[in-house]
Amino acid sequence: MSDFPKTPRTTITRLPKRGEYDKETIYAILDEALYCTLAYVREGQAFQIPTGFCRIGDKLYIHGSVGSFYMREIAANNLPVSIGVTHIDGLVLARSAFHHSVNYRSVVLFSQGELVTEEAELYTALEAFTEKMCPGRWADIRKPSKKEWKATMVISFRIEEASAKIRTGPPKDDEEDYDLDVWAGVLPLELVKRAVVPDPELKEGVELPEYLAK
């Protein structure tokens, strides 16, 4: 896959060697994230909302209630937004306070919201939301009713301007500090799934589906 163009808004100026612009890297970071932070300007002030999302091709989708104030604002005015996701992969414990750091993978992109009105696109996006959250789930559940469709708003954001910033690996200390008697290394962090908790109202006899049993 190709690169996103480096624009003044997406070019990494601080520690530029941590910057990445290729689509494959950026899409992988986005796809692994369970939510994004959506920032936009309202009356001159920056607002931010954490929200679930999915990506299909070069479009990112969010969904919510037609009663959601910020969704309506973004959809009505095709508001320019900044969307970000971050994964923290580890704590980087250096010999010096100064070189302590974090291993991370983050993406920030700029786009404008567009209300999704076409039924096929709406349906595809909603299925993708569910399948991203829990692969195999869509086939198993009750699909949206007409009333529920009417209550749901989906907004798309074309991904045209994006960059990633990534840090990996061990600490980088000053040359003279490597001789100190201080332990140094990385404390890895991982978001893990725990054992499922059945709904107390679960109907008797309904078994855990295979896609959740692994």
Added chain:
Amino acid sequence: MSDFPKTPRTTITRLPKRGEYDKETIYAILDEALYCTLAYVREGQAFQIPTGFCRIGDKLYIHGSVGSFYMREIAANNLPVSIGVTHIDGLVLARSAFHHSVNYRSVVLFSQGELVTEEAELYTALEAFTEKMCPGRWADIRKPSKKEWKATMVISFRIEEASAKIRTGPPKDDEEDYDLDVWAGVLPLELVKRAVVPDPELKEGVELPEYLAK
């Protein structure tokens, strides 16, 4: 602890019963987060940066290089910002697509940046950063040199306007769906620490400190 005032900017309008305004809840959510998302306006456009932070009392601190463009921007102009953190605690798997959700705890606050110039405050903040990341670490490592202090910028944000939004518990389905043969429940998620990875350059004979051995 008391509540933060409900202002037009922090009042939860969508699903208001998920809103929380008490300081204890908000501080606990902030303190557990390893990074925050800082959003601000540059030339009419919303920007966002993920960054480490710590909280001391009613102030939140970020730090970075004096060469950091956005830090300088915020410090020089006491820019108004929005700061957010989010924890995803579980995937909420309902019987219907419509009621799928996520258990989460998020905070959004509004503040203005203020450059920290007093030495005692700077030092306390930097120690708090390190201790938040890894309790016990500060006593063990090489403290910042004069040169490193000069290269570090710390900005404080007084927390005066903040709200939390929280979802917990099992799915809430429509009455008539509880009889469907669909498994429902929560898939809990947790950010866990894995076994430490020693720096390949670790000096021979340096042992893992006790505060990391648990």
